[in-house]
Structures are given as C-alpha cells and as structure tokens.
Amino acid sequence: MIQPKTLTARITERVFMTPEPASLVLFLATFLLMVRYLTGRSIGKMPPCLPNAWPILGHLPSIGLRADLAFTKLGKKYGDIFQAQLGTWNVVVLNSYQALKEGYIDGGDAYNDRPHFYSYQLFSDGGKGTAFADDSPAFRKKRQFMVKVFHHFGSGKAYQQLDTNIAEEARKLVEVSKGLEGKPFDLQPYVTVTTLNIICSMVFGKLHDYHDEGFARVMKNLDNVTMNMINVGVLNVFPFLRHIPAINSSAREIVENKRKIMSFVNDIIEEHRATYDPDHTRDLVDAYLKTQSGEGRSEFLTDEELAHMAVELMVSGNDASSYALQWGILFMALHPEIQEKVQREIDDVIDPNTNVSISLRQHLPYTHATTLEILRYRPLAPINGRKTKRPVKLRNYELPADTIVLTNVWNILHDPETWSEPETFNPARFLDSEGQVFVPPQFKPFGAGRRICTGQQVAKQMLFTIFTTLMQHFTFKLPEGAPAPDTEGTVGMMLGPKPFQVCAIPRH
Numbered sequence: 143m144i145q146p147k148t149l150t151a152r153i154t155e156r157v158f159m160t161p162e163p164a165s166l167v168l169f170l171a172t173f174l175l176m177v178r179y180l181t182g183r184s185i186g187k188m189p190p191c192l193p194n195a196w197p198i199l200g201h202l203p204s205i206g207l208r209a210d211l212a213f214t215k216l217g218k219k220y221g222d223i224f225q226a227q228l229g230t231w232n233v234v235v236l237n238s239y240q241a242l243k244e245g246y247i248d249g250g251d252a253y254n255d256r257p258h259f260y261s262y263q264l265f266s267d268g269g270k271g272t273a274f275a276d277d278s279p280a281f282r283k284k285r286q287f288m289v290k291v292f293h294h295f296g297s298g299k300a301y302q303q304l305d306t307n308i309a310e311e312a313r314k315l316v317e318v319s320k321g322l323e324g325k326p327f328d329l330q331p332y333v334t335v336t337t338l339n340i341i342c343s344m345v346f347g348k349l350h351d352y353h354d355e356g357f358a359r360v361m362k363n364l365d366n367v368t369m370n371m372i373n374v375g376v377l378n379v380f381p382f383l384r385h386i387p388a389i390n391s392s393a394r395e396i397v398e399n400k401r402k403i404m405s406f407v408n409d410i411i412e413e414h415r416a417t418y419d420p421d422h423t424r425d426l427v428d429a430y431l432k433t434q435s436g437e438g439r440s441e442f443l444t445d446e447e448l449a450h451m452a453v454e455l456m457v458s459g460n461d462a463s464s465y466a467l468q469w470g471i472l473f474m475a476l477h478p479e480i481q482e483k484v485q486r487e488i489d490d491v492i493d494p495n496t497n498v499s500i501s502l503r504q505h506l507p508y509t510h511a512t513t514l515e516i517l518r519y520r521p522l523a524p525i526n527g528r529k530t531k532r533p534v535k536l537r538n539y540e541l542p543a544d545t546i547v548l549t550n551v552w553n554i555l556h557d558p559e560t561w562s563e564p565e566t567f568n569p570a571r572f573l574d575s576e577g578q579v580f581v582p583p584q585f586k587p588f589g590a591g592r593r594i595c596t597g598q599q600v601a602k603q604m605l606f607t608i609f610t611t612l613m614q615h616f617t618f619k620l621p622e623g624a625p626a627p628d629t630e631g632t633v634g635m636m637l638g639p640k641p642f643q644v645c646a647i648p649r650h
C-alpha cells in the first residue's frame with residue numbers, strides 16, 4: 143500500500159522536478175482553487191468565496207431555492223461582500239445596504255449590465271426590450287424613452303387620466319368582489335386583471351372590457367409565461383438541462399406564448415398608426431410613433447423593440463403589482479388590528495362613495511406606511527441581478543468585467559440595524575414622531591442606481607389606490623377554520639404569495 147507521505151513526495155517530485163512549466167501552472171491553479179473552496183479565502187483581489195463548494199453544484203446544496211434567506215444567514219459569518227458558486231455561475235453577493243451603495247450607487251454605470259441567465263435571455267429573445275438588456279447606446283436610448291413616457295404619466299392631463307383609470311379599475315374590482323358575497327375566493331385572478339388593465343391603459347391607451355376575448359387570451363398567454371418562467375429557473379444555473387424534454391417544453395411554451403402576445407401588441411401598433419394624432423399622445427405606442435416622425439428619431443427604437451418593451455411591462459410590471467396587492471390583503475387578514483387602523487384612517491378622510499385618488503395619500507399616512515411595509519416585508523425582487531460592464535473597484539476588491547453581482551435585497555429590508563424587529567409586520571416603522579411618512583434610504587424594493595425600476599411611481603400609485611379602495615369597501619378575513627396560510631411565498635420571476643383563500647366582507 144502506498145503511504146500518504148510517499149504519495150505526497152511522489153507528486154511533489156513529479157511536479158517540481160520535471161522541467162515542464164505547464165505542470166507547475168496546473169498544480170498551482172488546482173492548489174489555489176482547492177484553498178479557495180476549502181477555506182473560503184480569496185485569491186487575488188476578488189472578495190472571499192464561501193467554502194465547501196461541491197463539484198458542478200457549487201454552493202447550491204447549502205443555498206437551496208431561497209438564495210436571499212441563505213445569503214442572509216451566510217452573511218453573518220462571511221461578511222457583506224462575498225463570492226458564491228451557483229452551479230455554473232460564479233457570483234459576487236452584495237449583502238448589505240452599504241455594499242449596495244458602494245456598488246450600484248457609487249459605482250456609476252459599472253454595474254449596468256444584466257446577467258445572461260437562461261430565463262432572461264429566453265424571455266427577452268437575447269436581450270431585446272430594456273429590462274434584460276445589457277448597457278449599450280441602444281439600451282440607453284430605449285431606457286431614456288421609457289423614462290420619458292413614465293414621466294409623461296407623472297404630470298398634467300396624462301397623470302389625471304391615469305389617476306381616473308386606476309380608480310375606475312379599483313371600483314370594478316370592488317363590484318366583482320361584492321358579487322362573491324363574502325364567500326372564500328382566490329384574489330389572484332381578479333387583482334391581476336385590474337393591474338394588467340391599468341398597465342395596458344398606459345401602453346395601449348385603452349381599458350379593456352373584462353369580457354373582451356382578445357384580452358382574455360392575452361391574459362392566458364401571460365399566465366403561461368409566468369408559470370413556465372418558474373419551471374425554467376433551473377436552467378439559470380444548469381443551462382445544459384435544457385435537453386431534458388420536460389424543461390425544454392417549458393422553454394418552448396415561453397417562446398410560443400410570448401410570440402402570441404407580441405402579435406397582439408403588433409396589431410395594436412398598426413391600429414395606432416392609422417389613428418395617430420401628433421398633438422395628442424395617448425400612450426406608450428403614440429410616444430413611440432412620435433419618435434419615429436420627429437427629430438428624436440432613433441434607429442434603436444423599432445416596432446419589434448417596442449413590442450418587446452410592451453410585453454415586459456405586461457409581464458414583470460404586472461406580476462409585481464399584482465403580487466404586492468395580494469401580499470397586502472393577506473397581511474390585512476392576518477393582522478386585523480392593523481386592518482382596522484387603516485380603515486379608521488380612511489373613513490376619517492374619504493366618504494365611502496368617493497373614489498380614491500393618489501392626491502389623498504398625503505392625508506392617509508398610516509395607510510401609505512402600510513403599503514411601504516408590504517413592499518419591505520415581502521420584497522418582490524429579493525435578489526437583484528446585475529453584471530459589471532467593465533473592471534471596477536469595490537471596497538478593496540477588484541471585480542473584472544462580466545462579474546455577475548447579486549444584491550440581497552431581502553437582507554437589506556430585514557436588517558435589524560435599520561429595521562427593529564424586522565420579522566414583525568409593522569407599518570408604524572415608516573412614521574416619524576409627528577405621524578408623517580418617513581422613508582429611510584435603506585428602503586430599496588425597486589432596486590437602486592442607474593437601472594432602478596422605471597415604473598416605480600406608477601407601481602406605488604397603483605398599490606396605494608387599489609389597496610385603499612379595497613380597505614374602504616371590505617374587511618378581509620381568512621375563511622373560518624382554514625389552516626394558517628403560508629407567508630413565505632414562492633419564488634418565480636418574483637416572490638409571490640402561495641395561492642390562498644380570503645373572504646371579502648362588505649363594510650357598507
């Protein structure tokens with residue numbers, strides 16, 4: 143039998159005594175990698191890496207499906223900037239507000255690219271649209287266009303129209319929910335139609351009738367995309383699994399359903415061309431047609447790009463807004479004392495027959511604070527993915543170009559240094575001593591830096607108006623005798639609640 147000492151001696155002899163430099167390089171590289179994986183110590187100027195990576199799987203066995211929760215725990219031992227191996231990807235994790243600030247905010251545009259995860263690439267057809275595109279002159283033009291359109295909806299007549307549309311959709315939701323006569327129901331399909339219709343009103347300029355067949359088909363296509371995005375999530379870490387038929391069929395479903403939604407959008411673009419009035423911008427499509435005819439004409443904005451942008455708003459913007467409302471109603475049912483406080487405040491300010499408007503938000507600080515607490519307590523995007531577009535210094539590390547950077551938003555929004563008793567749902571944490579809303583800089587559910595959510599104002603407006611309208615008209619309760627619903631959520635493209643039943647008891 144060969145003794146260990148003899149074996150080591152033989153290896154040393156073989157590597158160091160042979161004149162081949164390649165053997166030496168190979169030995170050193172293997173040795174350094176072993177040191178890094180076994181001890182977690184960094185090589186060169188990269189942040190330290192978590193120890194004990196498995197071959198191929200990396201740290202996935204210890205991280206599991208909720209990377210945000212795992213990173214939160216690991217951060218206590220390994221600090222707020224570290225590396226992890228997620229299947230085939232090596233990533234740098236920013237695990238605190240300070241790290242996020244030093245990276246995304248102080249780092250300028252260095253973190254402007256997105257990781258080329260399989261699901262992102264599939265959904266965006268290789269980075270078309272804005273949300274999953276890398277930084278480039280084309281991307282900047284598209285984002286600038288999107289920001290301008292949202293700005294248009296942030297003031298003047300367009301703002302008032304949006305306010306009215308949101309109130310009108312919230313009212314329809316109230317009528318439909320009243321029809322259920324307090325019986326248990328799943329809120330998800332109802333709320334999703336409401337938020338989707340509002341987003342469509344900004345993109346296409348009209349509210350669809352709920353019985354419109356074309357709109358119902360698109361809703362189904364969108365649902366299919368969202369569901370299958372969960373199924374292909376595994377390909378983000380193991381792209382080679384795409385050859386497994388069941389996973390591959392999910393990928394095909396995404397492409398096929400997205401093609402159908404794009405065709406719906408293309409028809410609307412053609413309709414708009416026929417009715418376009420340069421003096422009256424109705425929506426995102428009109429704003430696009432204006433760029434086509436005016437001085438700001440951009441070769442980067444095409445019908446195809448516009449269709450991709452519209453679909454990404456309909457999928458991710460809508461999922462996020464609908465999930466936020468579902469979480470909100472679930473927490474009201476779970477915390478009747480908070481629900482009552484919200485309702486008392488609303489009753490003092492708004493007549494039951496008056497529509498809610500965003501202009502009332504300043505008079506409803508506790509209700510406003512409750513909507514912020516919903517976004518803090520269950521951040522819809524608990525992990526935020528970016529990629530460095532060039533080498534960048536981060537604290538005393540140097541990240542090369544193309545480093546995947548994941549920010550743990552969950553930890554930022556649950557850090558006890560900022561949020562006392564972070565696991566308690568407590569809207570009052572957003573109120574100052576005068577009872578006015580106070581938002582700490584660490585509140586980052588919409589991301590940060592140059593790729594921050596472009597729809598955040600609209601998202602907050604929808605959440606406030608629809609949530610307040612529901613509280614104005616109903617008390618939400620869990621069905622009698624039903625088991626306590628899950629509050630951990632399920633991760634797909636976003637962190638949504640697991641399906642739950644609730645009773646909407648009319649208040650008037």
Ligand code: HEM
Nearest residue numbers: 273459462463466522523588589590593594595596597601
């Ligand atoms: C409560 C609702 C929402 C939440 C929590 C949310 C959150 C986010 C987050 C975390 C990002 C990534 C930002 C980053 O990388 O720093 C993002 C990006 C984005 N969001 Fe939202 N979002 C919401 C609703 C919406 C809505 C309603 C729209 C539009 C109708 C929208 C449009 C976008 C777009 C276009 C991007 C991509 C920005 C880019 O990559 O440059 N979002 N959102």
